[in-house]
Amino acid sequence: MVFNISGPYYCGNICCSLEEKKVRAFILGLDGATFDVFEEWVDAGKLPNFRKLFEESTRGHLITTIPPLTPSAWSSFMTGKNPGKHGVLDFYELDEEMNVKVSYRKARKATTIWKYFSMKGYRVISIHVPFTYPPEPVNGIMISGFLTPSLNSSFIYPPEMRDEFIKNFPDYRFAENTRFSERREDQEAFREEIFENMKLRMKVADYMMEKYPWDLFMVTFMGIDHAQHWYWRFYDKDSPYYDPEGAKSLGDTIFKAYSLIDDYLGDLLARLGEDTYFCIMSDHGFGRFYKQVFVNNWLKERGFIKFKRDVRTLVKRSFYEVGLDTKKISELVFKSGLGKLWAKFSSESKASLASGFGITFKDVDWRRTEAYSFGYFGPVFVNLEGRFPFGSVKHEDYEKVREKIIEAMLELEDPERGKKIVNKVWKKEEIYNGPFVDRFPDVVVAMDDFAYTSSTFPFPSKRLFATPFTYKSGEHRMNGVFIFKGPGVKRNYFIERPSIMDITPTLMQLFRIPIPEDMDGRVLKEIFE
Template structure:
């Protein structure tokens, strides 16, 4: 009989928080699994961004093999400008775990794993949404039922907007969203047979971004309203763990994983501002473009602010709202520009590949406030992946500004490559003697190996390798 595998993803979860939750009495199933499981660090991709990392996890290959580098893909318009589109299923250029299992007549249930939108027909059930705000499901009957249950995914802008307006209200909304997701999970895994199950709780990353210090203080005993809401959210996750364990047979595998971790940050690096000052990025200067800037600047209602003061503020801090700022970049002269989301590892589009070496040396040589800004760069095709030093994040939104770095405000923590790994075999002992470090690309080959699926490894071309042997108890 085929062993079954269940993967429960907690986006952006860090061991600084998880280590305290494993002793939380209000999370009995998480605590129980944690005490009996193999634990370790799951090393993420470069860049360590949500859709990139989850894609590597379920394909077993690095970004340059599966083709996803960011939350967004750039697409060129007829007039020579660019717009960015959220990544989706068609951007993934490699087989996933459930693709391979379908070929071997094994059933999968895949719920809200980014960025696999829209859902496609597999042997089993697929429900997807994030980073798009519409639910997609296959087969059609499942989509009808999910909509009747009132579930609707949140897009990237929606999460940013509601969190920025009222953090506590947003956290409560995330809890309600998780409750709807858990009801769907409970219904489907009980009613339908499966060999492989995976779901991702996406909002745990947002909790870390905006309340990391509150969460860290909470696990140390200093509880706050933010921490209490977070625990209510995690109770829902705990119920899902309990339900999955109830369905599994002895010897089946449960993996609790995160795509990356989070750590406190203090400063934002205004990367496009730096590129402009360094002569790698230019703004348009035509009258029509200036009129466009004026029109968009004054489109916002003026409340108790002098129009001239407001215009000056907007002009020196041209900010991307839906990437309108990309219309202000002169693409004919630009050598490079950043288009990613805010993250310590980010992506620069190389418009003139021959200048990549100069740009790399320029960025690695930059110093502010007595320290380097960037610790690593990597060139992949027409993209440069950059990584900020510890404590800094990279903000591509501001193009004109007096300073190259700014103190952070609401976003108090941002990504780091070290995620969590908790591996538990129901009813069996596993190796708990060491705290291991494995790669995120190891999850897919481990899943296939554990399930005993015979496949041509060369055909799959995994970059990772199975760690099934680590699960066995050392004598």
């Protein structure tokens, strides 16, 4: 896949030697950024540095992984491969005993851009890129990102830098300490912490840029993602959760998150100069959120899931019948102001606590169960014999069961809106390929273009539809952001449908790093003059 060209890097028809110029690249990761939201502010002149950047760069809607999830998307960016080749799909996974486990970086089984560059002697610095915990050894510095537990963890490579980092940034945090709730004081506090974290990340990036040498530098901000997840209700008048009173003081939250990046852009681009390749990317887009769909309840209603008949399970089901379920208890926790305390529990601890009073996969009679759902957007696994220790579906019946699930899901309707919500269904082999596909769900769905999600807990409630107890009002979409600027790059050019997997091979080509044949991404040749 490497072009037959001379020189250490390629930029269209421009070939340069090491003596003439040294190539560097800077990637600004904006988790959740979407042109659908901020392009109108650019056009109106409210984000002047973005406007100037548009005129000097190539841009396009970056197509992300299916479904549009942070772990799979960032992993596909870092590896240039589809999830079937790197093994990461969701925030959580189930072990062989059906216990919920957090997916960390070690679940990814493919070489990353950081490693490719390091192996060729290039110096890399990576700051807060999601799904990099624990940090991998690199020729440079890596500060892990989203899902890093705290400063007490092994968050930095090389580990000898830990004391220096904490000394200079003692208040650094990987996520907000406060939690959004229905209380206005929590909404205001969460908003301020989003902005504080963004500013702190900028200080860290500036410090690392100035003090340490680098050839490839990346810093990622989660602030836009978090603002859109929780403050969409104050921004979008057509949102089912629109809050006109709150919009008076909080309606500009999303704009301010983009504006903070715009302010940073001006100084950053001036320091990088014209000879540095500069890329802005996001892992997915955003749109309004509607509801949670508890897909396992739907599967149970249609006979795909069967419960055990023991006393423990029968008692739990009786609690659900009177409204004492996982979702109700979670709502009470958040409304009582204990959200901060709940947030300190690990996902495994939350799952363990929930299993004590909530219906979980431990209550399922697997020998009589044909399928189950597990995942953020409600994908479905066929309980295939041989694939799972508890498998019940024979191989000759696999396709028949899967087709039955797909046919039924296409009829799933939100009664409150009076519309069918499943607008796209994929069989896993239609969107994934590679050695890890067998572990992936057999049916992947888009419910109203991902405006509906499911739940990590298998049976949070006896209901099928519910409002989220996390108070989210915005949710992921497929179209992220791609902006690319540098020597020989087309100016004010719009590229059609670049993939999130294309960024790594394009950068590797610029640095004359051989591109493995099994990479799914391609070099974006058309963005160069």
